[in-house]
Amino acid sequence: MTQSPRQSNPFRPGFNQAPGVLAGRDEVLAAVGEALDVAALDARTPTPLVLVGSRGVGKTVLLGAVAELAAERHAWLTIAVEVRPDLGFVPQLIDRLQAGRELLDAAPSGRFTLDSLTARLGISGTGIEGELRRERPAGPHVDLLLERTLVDVCEFAVQRGTGIVITVDEAHLAGRAGLGELAATLQQHVAENWPLVVVLAGLPSLRDPGRAITYLERAEWHEIGLLDPADTALALVGPAEDAGRPMTDEALDILVAASGGYPFAVQLLGHHAWRASTGGSTIDADSARAAVPAADRALSDGLYAQRWADASGREREYLQATARVMLDDGSASGSQVAAALGATTPEVSYLRQRLLKKGTLVAVGRDLRFPVPGMAAWIRDET
Ligand SMILES: Nc1ncnc2c1ncn2[C@@H]1O[C@H](COP(=O)(O)OP(=O)(O)OP(=O)(O)O)[C@@H](O)[C@H]1O
Numbered sequence: 001m002t003q004s005p006r007q008s009n010p011f012r013p014g015f016n017q018a019p020g021v022l023a024g025r026d027e028v029l030a031a032v033g034e035a036l037d038v039a040a041l042d043a044r045t046p047t048p049l050v051l052v053g054s055r056g057v058g059k060t061v062l063l064g065a066v067a068e069l070a071a072e073r074h075a076w077l078t079i080a081v082e083v084r085p086d087l088g089f090v091p092q093l094i095d096r097l098q099a100g101r102e103l104l105d106a107a108p109s110g111r112f113t114l115d116s117l118t119a120r121l122g123i124s125g126t127g128i129e130g131e132l133r134r135e136r137p138a139g140p141h142v143d144l145l146l147e148r149t150l151v152d153v154c155e156f157a158v159q160r161g162t163g164i165v166i167t168v169d170e171a172h173l174a175g176r177a178g179l180g181e182l183a184a185t186l187q188q189h190v191a192e193n194w195p196l197v198v199v200l201a202g203l204p205s206l207r208d209p210g211r212a213i214t215y216l217e218r219a220e221w222h223e224i225g226l227l228d229p230a231d232t233a234l235a236l237v238g239p240a241e242d243a244g245r246p247m248t249d250e251a252l253d254i255l256v257a258a259s260g261g262y263p264f265a266v267q268l269l270g271h272h273a274w275r276a277s278t279g280g281s282t283i284d285a286d287s288a289r290a291a292v293p294a295a296d297r298a299l300s301d302g303l304y305a306q307r308w309a310d311a312s313g314r315e316r317e318y319l320q321a322t323a324r325v326m327l328d329d330g331s332a333s334g335s336q337v338a339a340a341l342g343a344t345t346p347e348v349s350y351l352r353q354r355l356l357k358k359g360t361l362v363a364v365g366r367d368l369r370f371p372v373p374g375m376a377a378w379i380r381d382e383t
């Protein structure tokens with residue numbers, strides 16, 4: 001059967017784009033389901049869940065799946081916060097909570113169906129629509145305001161016979177003080193058994209010792225990593241088949257191997273193999289082979305170039321030195337990078353800090369790493 005050329009591509013290469021098949025995440029979704037049930041059926045507040053993983057492994061789409069689960073299973077509202085470096089975490093959280101309170105108030109039953117949520121919140125993206133940026137007083141009043149707002153929303157949810165989920169994406173940008181305030185507020189009210197599930201997601205730097213606030217230490221941590229070959233195959237086969245152009249076994253083997261199980265690469269490869277097979281009735285080995293260089297290019301553009309564009313002139317020098325040391329010596333510590341720049345460690349530590357904060361670099365013990373594989377070589381070759 002020849003396919004119509006207008007058939008749409010079922011793969012979703014792009015940040016925050018929900019994949020056709022969310023493969024390999026059953027365990028973490030089961031843990032989220034359990035937390036929801038503890039809150040909704042046992043009337044206890046479960047400990048927060050923290051999802052950590054590198055760029056492009058699928059943290060944001062998982063948070064979208066959490067919101068869907070909450071809506072489907074208990075008709076609960078999800079209040080989604082995506083931390084932005086230029087806005088304080090706590091004021092953003094307060095704004096979202098207030099917006100959530102308004103939504104709860106507006107819903108006739110306080111209950112949300114998946115459809116109404118999707119329409120109102122765009123849950124496969126990152127949350128409540130519309131920009132809410134009110135001016136707030138800074139300083140010691142802010143945490144009081146957070147507490148008051150959270151108490152208000154939770155008590156209101158109880159009154160309406162419902163509950164809420166709070167998701168915090170890019171939580172590594174929240175800073176120690178902001179996360180500490182949220183943690184302390186939750187801790188203080190744990191005995192009240194709020195119908196509340198909190199799920200944070202961020203880069204592995206969230207684990208840095210400087211941030212290990214007690215409450216988060218006690219949270220349930222989940223590592224979000226690469227997909228194994230079987231799950232990678234599910235993520236490729238499902239969308240292709242559903243869209244009416246199945247993959248041959250040989251094509252599948254090529255794409256699974258080329259992806260290394262990296263979810264973003266899985267979508268890119270699927271996308272380009274789909275394109276290359278336009279007009280055909282299957283995605284065959286030739287289309288899969290054609291997809292590999294195209295996906296590689298897009299991967300570099302999407303992951304490396306974006307990070308590079310994000311860096312200032314001095315930061316770029318720091319990144320280049322890090323890449324050089326890393327490729328020459330196999331690892332790079334802050335002092336080695338400083339030496340390569342002809343500077344003392346304290347002189348360039350602000351650059352290290354800034355790059356760590358943005359997630360362009362991560363610290364593993366004393367070593368600096370790039371959170372996306374291949375970036376060191378890309379910097380050496382392309383800049
Ligand atoms: N379990 C999965 N199965 C298949 N594809 C996935 C899966 N998880 C994520 N993807 C795909 O990977 C890409 C990245 O997903 P997402 O934006 O959620 O990553 P992320 O971890 O939030 O990245 P970042 O840290 O940069 O925000 C998307 O194209 C998405 O469709």
Ligand SMILES: [Mg+2]
Nearest residue numbers: 015016059060
């Ligand atoms: Mg994300």
